[in-house]
Amino acid sequence: MTENLNPFAIAQKQLDKAAEVMNLDKQALAILREPRRTLIVNIPVRMRNGKTQTFTGFRVQYNDARGPAKGGIRFHPEETLDTVKALSAWMTWKCSLADIPFGGGKGGVICDPKKMNDSELEALSRAYIRAIGQFIGPDKDVPAPDVSTTPQTMAWMMDEYANIVGHNEFGVITGKPVELWGSEGRKDSTAMGGMYVMREAAKMQKINLKKATIAVQGFGNAGMYAYTLSKSMFGSKVVAISDSKGGVYDPDGLDLKKLEEAKQKTGTVMNYKSKNAEKITNEKLLELDVDILIPSAIENQVRADNADKVKAKLLLELANGPVTPEADSILHENGVFDLPDFLVNSGGVIGSYFEWAQNQSKIYWKTPEFYARLDEIITKSFKDTMDLRKSYFEKKQKITPRTAAYIIAVDRVAKAMKARGWY
Numbered sequence: 001m002t003e004n005l006n007p008f009a010i011a012q013k014q015l016d017k018a019a020e021v022m023n024l025d026k027q028a029l030a031i032l033r034e035p036r037r038t039l040i041v042n043i044p045v046r047m048r049n050g051k052t053q054t055f056t057g058f059r060v061q062y063n064d065a066r067g068p069a070k071g072g073i074r075f076h077p078e079e080t081l082d083t084v085k086a087l088s089a090w091m092t093w094k095c096s097l098a099d100i101p102f103g104g105g106k107g108g109v110i111c112d113p114k115k116m117n118d119s120e121l122e123a124l125s126r127a128y129i130r131a132i133g134q135f136i137g138p139d140k141d142v143p144a145p146d147v148s149t150t151p152q153t154m155a156w157m158m159d160e161y162a163n164i165v166g167h168n169e170f171g172v173i174t175g176k177p178v179e180l181w182g183s184e185g186r187k188d189s190t191a192m193g194g195m196y197v198m199r200e201a202a203k204m205q206k207i208n209l210k211k212a213t214i215a216v217q218g219f220g221n222a223g224m225y226a227y228t229l230s231k232s233m234f235g236s237k238v239v240a241i242s243d244s245k246g247g248v249y250d251p252d253g254l255d256l257k258k259l260e261e262a263k264q265k266t267g268t269v270m271n272y273k274s275k276n277a278e279k280i281t282n283e284k285l286l287e288l289d290v291d292i293l294i295p296s297a298i299e300n301q302v303r304a305d306n307a308d309k310v311k312a313k314l315l316l317e318l319a320n321g322p323v324t325p326e327a328d329s330i331l332h333e334n335g336v337f338d339l340p341d342f343l344v345n346s347g348g349v350i351g352s353y354f355e356w357a358q359n360q361s362k363i364y365w366k367t368p369e370f371y372a373r374l375d376e377i378i379t380k381s382f383k384d385t386m387d388l389r390k391s392y393f394e395k396k397q398k399i400t401p402r403t404a405a406y407i408i409a410v411d412r413v414a415k416a417m418k419a420r421g422w423y
Helices: 007-022 026-032 081-098 118-135 151-165 189-205 221-234 256-266 282-286 325-333 347-361 367-394 401-420
Strands: 037-046 052-063 069-076 103-110 141-145 213-217 237-243 246-249 278-280 292-295 314-316 337-339
Touching: 007 026, 007 081, 007 325, 007 401, 026 401, 037 081, 037 118, 052 069, 052 081, 052 118, 052 141, 069 081, 069 118, 069 151, 069 347, 081 103, 081 347, 081 367, 081 401, 103 118, 103 141, 118 151, 141 151, 141 347, 189 221, 189 292, 189 314, 189 337, 189 347, 189 367, 213 221, 213 282, 221 237, 221 256, 237 282, 246 282, 325 337, 337 401, 347 367, 367 401
Parallel strands: 069 103, 069 141, 213 237, 213 292, 292 314, 314 337
Antiparallel strands: 037 052, 052 103, 237 246, 246 278
16 A cells, blocks of 8 residues: 555545544534645746746645744745645644644745746745735734745745835744844744654653764755754764755764765765765655664655664654655554654744744843743654653553654643634
8 A cells, every 4th residue: 555645635535633632522623633724826927037936835834723823934936835734733733732822824835946937936025025914914924934935034024014004014924034023033943843852752761962874864954054053062973964965974973064065066965075974865865773863864765665774773854754654653563762743843943932022022132041931842843752652551552652742732722712712
């Protein structure tokens, strides 16, 4: 039987599994299996050749029972509605598990930003906000950056929203430049949150982080910061890293400056040069004999066909949806301690919550306060998940960390819907 790799089908399957374990009310499950609102927009943009090109964009508000929808905007040539729906569902559980006052949302535009200049990207960013403007707001839906969108993209979008409503509304968008009341600490908050989870998980698994070997799949924002922070915070040795074209493995550990040079000069980290370095594929990176594996690229990387080959003791899902449901079961059976994406990478949305709260209150924090608050929230999420999992183990039900995290998150959303009279 072929594994279904449709992201939204995977999100629904994960939800269904948790719902069965927790005996969730069928009325609540019916509501939670589908997004509350799905918006599809056509976005005309005048390109540099003088012709108008129409792009398709999406904004999905999955559930707002606990607060405004919250989620990033992706610019990608292969963006799909099902991917956006899945990511908005995972954002719902991410915000709920962190116990912050947001629901889940996500947005995307089908485009190839690598083929567009800054003027075209600005025009597309502004046109997208004009198309969805009446559906967003600091108390309705708060977008943020995601794949191929940046603080500059968010600045253009925030400015366009200000033009629509006639006044500055900094809290409508997070992930903004600090100059436009973005938050100190937000830039690396996804990876920083992952490091706090890694610290707690290493204690449980008796992994000495000072001696640990790590492989990171992905050299984007999350992956690069996972590399730098794991070294600076714990002294760990990152022996492998990759980008979309492939990766490099060096048992002696990798040097960031050389990685950046290879990426800048040749377009890929594969061309990293050192005495014992060797080129590897993304698939091979996942199978390395390391202590910790950190997928921080795209979804569906660890599947039923390769989960048996994962040798890491600890798997930290810094990407969204890198492990399929079938692979999740295999990893669990093989003793791999796999921690789910909506726990591990929740530092990003927690950081966005901090930015939004600062924008709303007009009181701003310095980086140390940001990190301390992030550590407190995400560490509690980890401990809540482990405590719930332990309680099921005591009842002779060996659930995965993902299922435990789902039960906590879904229960909170279901109770909010029940209190509001939605079912």
